[in-house]
Amino acid sequence: MPKASVLQKTELTYGLELGVGVGSIAGMLGGVLAVTFPPAGLILGGGAVIATTLAGASFGSVVSLLIARDIPNHELQTFETGIAQGQTLLILDIPTAQIDEITQLIKNTHPEAQIGVVKPAKERA
Incomplete structure (x- = not known):
């Protein structure tokens, strides 16, 4: 990976x-x-x-x-505890139009997965 x-x-x-x-x-x-x-x-x-x-x-x-370049991404800080406990963080860069489809696919195959969606800065404003 x-x-x-x-x-x-x-x-x-x-x-x-x-x-x-x-x-x-x-x-x-x-x-x-x-x-x-x-x-x-x-x-x-x-x-x-x-x-x-x-x-x-x-x-x-x-x-x-x-x-x-030396400042860690603040959006990843929420996942640090899980990573320290051995959990896997999977980051997907996908088009905004496919977020719902991919989220549903992940939920269907891994219902235990915790899903967080972060949109690009231009879409958050």
């Missing part, structure tokens, strides 16, 4: 989303400040705001990915 991927075991996806968002905002604010109060001798236009926004998003994503 294959091991869980880094995306499944860590907060990498959440970290990337947060880093891009915060980095973009910080970069945009920096660009607006630079255009509003330009350094002596420089004339900056709207391109500076776009450039600093992209630079902020890039920097934010790199930094947040470096941090998030």
